[in-house]
Amino acid sequence: MHDDIVDLQTRVAFQDGVLEQLNQVVTSQQTQIGRLENQVKSLKSQLESLQHSQVVQQGDEPPPPHY
Numbered sequence: 001m002h003d004d005i006v007d008l009q010t011r012v013a014f015q016d017g018v019l020e021q022l023n024q025v026v027t028s029q030q031t032q033i034g035r036l037e038n039q040v041k042s043l044k045s046q047l048e049s050l051q052h053s054q055v056v057q058q059g060d061e062p063p064p065p066h067y
Helices: 002-055
Strands: none
Touching: none
């Protein structure tokens, strides 16, 4: 019976360590996801501003040379 208790205590201690490692990984990933979301928002904003600045009215554009 004493060996069973020691075995259970050992398992619990090991699981506590694993849970702490998993928590650190999840926390790190959440931080990275937040940074990546901010970068995507920034890139989206830059792309939208480029698209708006690239818009040319069809009347403003000269016809191609083959006309």
